[in-house]
Amino acid sequence: MTTPSLTAAEKDVRDLCVSAREASRFLATLPTGRLDDMLDEIAVELEKEAPAIFAANKKDIAAAEEAGLTKAMVDRLRITEKSLATIIAGVRQVRVLPQPLGQKITEWERPNGIKISKVRVPIGVIAIIYESRPNVTVDAAVLCLKTGNATVLRGGKEAIHSNRALVDALQKCTSLPKGAVQLIDNTDRALVPFLCRQSDFIDLIIPRGGHSLIETVVAESRIPVIKHAHGVCSVFVHENANFDMAEKIILNAKVQRPGVCNAIETLLIDRAIADEFVPRIAAVLGKADVEIRGDKTVLKLASGPKIVPATEADWTTEYLDLILATRVVNGLDGALEHLAKYSSHHSDTIVTDDPAAAERYLNEVDSATVYWNASTRFTDGGEFGFGAEIGISTDKLHARGPMGLDELTSYKFVIRGTGQVRT
Amino acid sequence: MTTPSLTAAEKDVRDLCVSAREASRFLATLPTGRLDDMLDEIAVELEKEAPAIFAANKKDIAAAEEAGLTKAMVDRLRITEKSLATIIAGVRQVRVLPQPLGQKITEWERPNGIKISKVRVPIGVIAIIYESRPNVTVDAAVLCLKTGNATVLRGGKEAIHSNRALVDALQKCTSLPKGAVQLIDNTDRALVPFLCRQSDFIDLIIPRGGHSLIETVVAESRIPVIKHAHGVCSVFVHENANFDMAEKIILNAKVQRPGVCNAIETLLIDRAIADEFVPRIAAVLGKADVEIRGDKTVLKLASGPKIVPATEADWTTEYLDLILATRVVNGLDGALEHLAKYSSHHSDTIVTDDPAAAERYLNEVDSATVYWNASTRFTDGGEFGFGAEIGISTDKLHARGPMGLDELTSYKFVIRGTGQVRT
Numbered sequence: 001m002t003t004p005s006l007t008a009a010e011k012d013v014r015d016l017c018v019s020a021r022e023a024s025r026f027l028a029t030l031p032t033g034r035l036d037d038m039l040d041e042i043a044v045e046l047e048k049e050a051p052a053i054f055a056a057n058k059k060d061i062a063a064a065e066e067a068g069l070t071k072a073m074v075d076r077l078r079i080t081e082k083s084l085a086t087i088i089a090g091v092r093q094v095r096v097l098p099q100p101l102g103q104k105i106t107e108w109e110r111p112n113g114i115k116i117s118k119v120r121v122p123i124g125v126i127a128i129i130y131e132s133r134p135n136v137t138v139d140a141a142v143l144c145l146k147t148g149n150a151t152v153l154r155g156g157k158e159a160i161h162s163n164r165a166l167v168d169a170l171q172k173c174t175s176l177p178k179g180a181v182q183l184i185d186n187t188d189r190a191l192v193p194f195l196c197r198q199s200d201f202i203d204l205i206i207p208r209g210g211h212s213l214i215e216t217v218v219a220e221s222r223i224p225v226i227k228h229a230h231g232v233c234s235v236f237v238h239e240n241a242n243f244d245m246a247e248k249i250i251l252n253a254k255v256q257r258p259g260v261c262n263a264i265e266t267l268l269i270d271r272a273i274a275d276e277f278v279p280r281i282a283a284v285l286g287k288a289d290v291e292i293r294g295d296k297t298v299l300k301l302a303s304g305p306k307i308v309p310a311t312e313a314d315w316t317t318e319y320l321d322l323i324l325a326t327r328v329v330n331g332l333d334g335a336l337e338h339l340a341k342y343s344s345h346h347s348d349t350i351v352t353d354d355p356a357a358a359e360r361y362l363n364e365v366d367s368a369t370v371y372w373n374a375s376t377r378f379t380d381g382g383e384f385g386f387g388a389e390i391g392i393s394t395d396k397l398h399a400r401g402p403m404g405l406d407e408l409t410s411y412k413f414v415i416r417g418t419g420q421v422r423t
Numbered sequence: 424m425t426t427p428s429l430t431a432a433e434k435d436v437r438d439l440c441v442s443a444r445e446a447s448r449f450l451a452t453l454p455t456g457r458l459d460d461m462l463d464e465i466a467v468e469l470e471k472e473a474p475a476i477f478a479a480n481k482k483d484i485a486a487a488e489e490a491g492l493t494k495a496m497v498d499r500l501r502i503t504e505k506s507l508a509t510i511i512a513g514v515r516q517v518r519v520l521p522q523p524l525g526q527k528i529t530e531w532e533r534p535n536g537i538k539i540s541k542v543r544v545p546i547g548v549i550a551i552i553y554e555s556r557p558n559v560t561v562d563a564a565v566l567c568l569k570t571g572n573a574t575v576l577r578g579g580k581e582a583i584h585s586n587r588a589l590v591d592a593l594q595k596c597t598s599l600p601k602g603a604v605q606l607i608d609n610t611d612r613a614l615v616p617f618l619c620r621q622s623d624f625i626d627l628i629i630p631r632g633g634h635s636l637i638e639t640v641v642a643e644s645r646i647p648v649i650k651h652a653h654g655v656c657s658v659f660v661h662e663n664a665n666f667d668m669a670e671k672i673i674l675n676a677k678v679q680r681p682g683v684c685n686a687i688e689t690l691l692i693d694r695a696i697a698d699e700f701v702p703r704i705a706a707v708l709g710k711a712d713v714e715i716r717g718d719k720t721v722l723k724l725a726s727g728p729k730i731v732p733a734t735e736a737d738w739t740t741e742y743l744d745l746i747l748a749t750r751v752v753n754g755l756d757g758a759l760e761h762l763a764k765y766s767s768h769h770s771d772t773i774v775t776d777d778p779a780a781a782e783r784y785l786n787e788v789d790s791a792t793v794y795w796n797a798s799t800r801f802t803d804g805g806e807f808g809f810g811a812e813i814g815i816s817t818d819k820l821h822a823r824g825p826m827g828l829d830e831l832t833s834y835k836f837v838i839r840g841t842g843q844v845r846t
Contacts, residue, residue, distance in 0.1 A: 340448060415797055
């Protein structure tokens with residue numbers, strides 16, 4: 001298992017992957033009740049270890065403030081009494097979710113009498129590479145444990161003390177097999193490509209984070225990857241839209257929480273209604289402190305201190321801020337053309353009272369979630385009713401959109417015969 | 424779309440990928456009836472073009488014979504009247520299969536009134552990299568077209584004339600959009616890594632073939648890959664096995680068609696019955712001209728001109744020939760241990776009359792298809808009743824085991840609201 005050419009740090013990562021593989025084999029054979037027992041113990045242990053977790057988190061916060069991180073970034077790192085309680089409540093919510101393992105997805109009998117069942121099984125070992133938020137550490141580990149998977153966690157260096165304390169608490173649970181939840185606590189970026197080559201021990205890599213992290217993982221990985229990349233989401237206001245509804249949806253999708261991937265970055269307005277709708281929405285967005293980056297027509301129809309010209313780059317930029325790229329398009333065809341060219345295929349909405357236009361949009365827009373008359377902000381495992389999500393896949397294979405417990409499973413075909421052979 | 428640093432051959436591949444992406448966008452918007460019409464036209468066109476196909480195939484056969492390829496390899500290349508008729512019948516069989524596109528996998532309504540449907544959609548552009556068999560060219564193109572996907576085909580150089588003639592016939596169909604089915608007819612291996620980097624235009628790569636081809640694709644690809652790799656399949660004869668049944672299954676799984684991935688390469692025999700069963704099966708296999716590579720116990724219990732010692736490498740070798748690695752193991756635990764260490768996770772069988780042993784085996788063996796009292800040779804889309812298969816996935820993500828039409832689709836969430844926003 002060890003090669004003399006490995007560095008000490010690489011050897012540590014390799015050993016941890018080997019141990020995760022062993023744990024995953026054990027987890028796969030457990031009755032599902034035993035998996036749920038682990039989650040019970042984790043919730044209790046996190047409560048017990050709260051003082052150690054807060055103390056560790058203080059170190060991360062102090063380091064972040066010293067390093068001059070923005071207030072938003074420091075806030076994302078912070079574990080408060082309330083946020084730890086939310087994390088623990090999340091563990092208990094996952095515990096009571098229906099268990100997908102063992103579920104017969106389909107079963108049938110062949111004319112020769114063999115009985116085939118397609119049964120949900122764990123994937124095996126899942127590596128999760130993420131950035132700063134320490135709540136991901138527990139969420140990911142618990143969702144993977146519920147579905148019988150071992151996890152190798154590699155969080156950002158800003159949260160390293162918090163992540164260590166959280167994983168220490170999980171590893172204190174006597175019901176968890178050794179290796180079921182592990183943290184790579186060396187945050188040297190050079191180890192990411194090494195991790196991505198451990199295909200003998202890891203079955204799936206989920207990178208969550210910025211463009212460069214995801215690019216690195218995709219370029220280096222020899223293991224299947226499910227990307228959780230960015231969202232350049234949009235609203236298209238069709239000529240037959242209810243303007244009040246459009247206004248409400250645009251405001252919600254842009255302003256309610258601009259820093260998340262399901263917030264909109266692009267507004268498309270039908271040319272047929274631009275004269276009336278552009279000035280109206282510009283005024284509303286202006287009041288909400290949103291900067292508009294408009295095309296020529298938008299700039300002709302509205303002006304103000306926060307209305308500036310858009311460049312080509314604006315149609316593909318995820319601002320995660322109070323900025324909205326705004327364009328007037330030639331009807332539904334123009335909107336579809338824009339989205340085919342620029343969409344990040346995450347979440348897109350049409351606002352219209354015309355069912356034919358809506359159905360064509362829903363059919364032709366190739367995004368993980370397509371909406372008619374609703375805010376893009378619903379693209380979320382909780383809002384879908386999944387109870388929990390490991391993230392939102394921007395890939396098309398295995399999992400697309402909000403990724404719940406089912407998507408953390410694979411399947412196998414179980415065949416029961418009475419001596420059948422092939423002729 | 425073009426970069427000055429591309430070679431002329433790379434530029435050709437890139438242009439072809441761009442055109443496939445455009446075709447895939449068009450295919451995704453078509454009513455599914457139009458896709459089936461294409462398959463009707465393809466069947467007719469292949470009949471019309473038969474003389475050109477046979478003439479092209481003759482060139483490949485002549486080149487193969489001149490190059491001294493084995494008779495088995497030349498036979499795999501050959502297109503006869505009968506094999507072309509089988510290919511065409513296959514197109515018509517796929518045409519009448521139920522259409523997965525548009526199928527609502529699930530739908531539900533949330534308390535806020537939004538209606539969510541999970542709907543099957545095409546994946547987009549699928550690249551298939553395969554070796555010599557020209558029938559794969561038509562099978563793959565047709566399965567992908569049925570499910571609204573464009574294909575980029577890259578076959579082996581030995582079949583290049585046949586593949587060109589087959590794809591020419593497909594491209595003569597006026598119902599197919601330009602770019603829907605394309606062949607990379609430059610078989611320079613150096614272009615494979617280039618193809619694997621076209622993530623803007625290709626959504627999935629399916630490599631079918633030998634170890635080195637699959638290794639290259641996995642190492643180079645920035646596109647999701649579903650591997651169709653090798654099978655080191657096995658039969659385990661448990662102490663409570665019916666020996667007649669075991670004998671029949673072992674013979675079928677080894678001898679009926681040794682050159683395929685679902686034939687067995689390993690035989691595990693329970694120590695409790697080894698004294699009786701090893702000599703018996705050795706005699707039967709000897710008559711069937713099978714070479715046994717046995718462990719020490721096997722060699723003690725049986726001897727003959729074709730019984731030789733096994734080495735460590737034998738437990739992981741896909742012979743595709745009349746050779747069987749044979750080992751005596753310590754009961755069910757020993758079999759499970761062997762499989763955890765050496766299995767290729769393709770297809771494995773237990774022969775036993777003990778339901779508890781069988782259920783433990785079915786639960787704990789981590790293979791795409793696990794069998795109780797049946798031959799591994801049933802791991803096949805046709806035998807499963809899928810009507811057709813693009814191949815047999817040895818991966819655990821998206822598709823595992825025989826990969827039918829459903830596995831050539833992705834899904835999207837379609838949400839219909841009445842103005843809902845998130846609070």
